[in-house]
Amino acid sequence: MIIGIDLGTTNSAAALWRDGESVLIPNSLGDLLTPSAVGLTDDGEVLVGMAARDRQPTHPKLTGTVFKRLMGTHQPVRIGRRDFSPEELSALVLRNIKADAEAFTGETVDQAVITVPAYFNDRQRKATRRAGQMAGLTVERLINEPTAAALAYGIHQRDDGAPFLVFDLGGGTFDVSIVEIFDGIIEVRASAGDNRLGGEDFNHLMVQLAREKIDPKGKLGDPNDPAIVELMRAAAERTRRALTDRQTAPFSLVWKGEAYEADVDADEFEQRCEPLIARLREPVLRSLRDSNIKVDGLSEIIMVGGATRMPVVRRAVTRMFGRFPNTTLHPDHAVALGAAVQAGLKSRDAALKEIRLTDVCPFTLGVDTAERDFKGNVRTGIFAPIIERNTVLPASRVNIFSTMQDNQREVLFNVYQGEARDVSANVHLGKVSVPVPRGPAGTVAIECRFSYDASGLLEVDVTVPQTGTTRQLVICDEEDAAADRDIEGRRKALAALKVHPREEDRNAATLARAGRCYESLLRERRDYIGKVITHFLSVLDAQEPRAIEEARGNLEALLDEIEGERYL
Known part of the structure; x- marks a missing residue:
């Protein structure tokens, strides 16, 4: 059986496609949300979900949260005396969800569609895929969270119409996607985001504001003490949620037998949040620029993600777009419900047989090149895009380069993902070299073709037309290749695209x-x-x-x- 999973920064959820609709899967406690938290007991027993989250304020050194932000890095998370990788912790959450799904359905769950932030890069996506494999799941597809949210809102059931924007602010990440449907194809026109912006950042500002009120003399001690940090974070979360439908809310905690309490006003919290609100604008503007769509060309604004409940965010979005957003679906459930729709597509459910879903390349893919400045000096490490961000996938693009030195024998292409002009600021994915015939600089042409699909498979074909010499680089994790039963089919599909328009x-x-x-x-x-x-x-x-x-x-x-x- 295949299910859809929203692997969130703060909470995770799962759903399945059954009888023509998405059905949320409750966990062992009967809740539809499972905290993305992992902890250890004093005896070393692993706790996942609410059991771990509840112990965080009292056992901060034995609990790990917000590790989704570290996906794709080598930064470990210390829990007790052991270091965990972000993939290992995510795998524990996914394994717990898998067990809950099997208890709910009475069937073996061995496949999943897992959602990721639209702005996750190649490393982060592959880390997520590995986490699924470590949990005993075959990851049939990674789908961008805003795309999943669009499916949850039923755009696959709508007639062709104007594009709309999905505004997804979760616990740890922020994504924007512009989506359009035509001729039975759901197409993502553009995506942008900020992987370091979410509800946790608003909690941090709440902590700063509240601490000034409840502890002006510093009686709470070291603000970086893990115990007080977690107590303050939990109190900030309660206060922030209370301000959803109130003008003022109490911020309270007990530390070393003494109670601390103060009221927080919604207006002063909104003023404190202005820097974060300003950061919401740039991804929105980038997605509109990349899709060449103006605000008045959008049919509606759809809001998902738990942090969008905050009035400060909803007011900001209303001002930004000059209209009220659509909030009809539960913000914490929309992404999981949409992942289940994609699971139904993967299982070829009859109710979804006419639907085709496209996605876009989240980051630009290209190679490093060199150029001469006005003095004739060679400057290296300059990024040359080949597949631009927000190109509809699958896609194949070719650029032509030439030699830089007289009698050059070889040309080396380093492959990068990112947007910076200096390749050192982008993500290095691999390299491929090709021999070239000797000749004056600039006289030998080399064609470099990138072919990329929605599951992250990248083929780089380098050809020297003068000699017919070709070299190819396939960028895909070895674990992914071994687990993907259809990788040859995916490569054949890309081969069919390798024709210049x-x-x-x-x-x-x-x-x-x-x-x-x-x-x-x-x-x-x-x-x-x-x-x-x-x-x-x-x-x-x-x-x-x-x-x-x-x-x-x-x-x-x-x-x-x-x-x-x-x-x-």
Whole structure:
């Protein structure tokens, strides 16, 4: 059986697709949310979920939380006397969810669709996949959290319409996606986010504000003491939630037998949150820029994630978009419900057979290059994008490079993921080299093609047209490759994309028709059609399918007008 899992920073949830709808899976306590917390008892017994979360204020050194923010890093989490990797802790949470799902369904659960923040990079996604495998699950697909939320809102049941924006602010991460549906295809137009922004950051500001009120003389002692940190964090969470429907709320705790309490006003908390609210704007603006969609072109704003309950966030979003957002679904459940829809798609449920879902590349993929400055000095380590962020997947793109030195024997391509111009600030994924024939600098061309799918499989093909020499690099974790039964099928699907748009039948036919039309015209009309052909060629070279389709349609309409009837 396959289930959908929302592996959250603060809480996790699971759901399955049953009888044409998503059904949430309760845990052993009957709750629909399981805290993403792992702890140890004094005897070394592992605790997961609420049992671990409840002990955090009193046993902070024996409890680990918020480890999702460390996914894809080598930073360990110290619990008791042992260091855990973020993947190990996530695997314990996933294993607990797996057991709850099996108890709920009475069946073996061995497959899952797991959600990840849209802005997770390659390392973070692969770490999440490994965590699933460590929990005994075959991870059929990683799906972006905003995309899952869109599925939960039933966009697969809607008619074609204007795009809408999913605003997902959870406990530890923030994501924005713009989604559109047309011709039975659900397409993510753009995604952006901040992996270090969530409800926990608002809790931290609440702690700062409250501490100024309840302890102006510093009687609580060291503010970094793990015990007091966890007590304050728990109190801040209670106060923040209480402010959801109240103007003031108490912040209270007991420390070393003494009670500390003060009222926190919603307005002063909102003022303290202004830096975090400002950080919400940039991912929204980036997603709108990347999708070339204006705010008034959005049909609605959908809000998910537990932190979106905060009035300060809802007011900020209302001001940002000039309208009230859609909050009809439970913010903590939407992502898991959408993951279950994707699980239904993977299991080919009849109720979902007409649905196709596309996603986008969260970060730009490219290679390191060198260039000469105005003094002739060679500057290395400069990022050259090949597949831009927010390109619809699967995708295949090719760029042409040339040698930098006279009689160069080899060209080395280091593959990176990121947005920075300096490759040292991006994520290194691998490298591939190819021998080249000797010759003057700049005279030997090398084609570098990237082919990438929604599950994170990247193929890099480097070809020297002059000699026909080709080298290939496949970037995929060995564990992923061994566990993925369909990896060869995925590679075949990518192979079918490795055709330049100029060579695709419809584009080639349109260019041939335009060429014949150019030959039949004279003077100004010939000049005009020549400029239109040049524009279409430049669009083809940009290799952006949506833009190509629009430009081809415009060119064909122009040819119809000039010729008086469609050429046969």
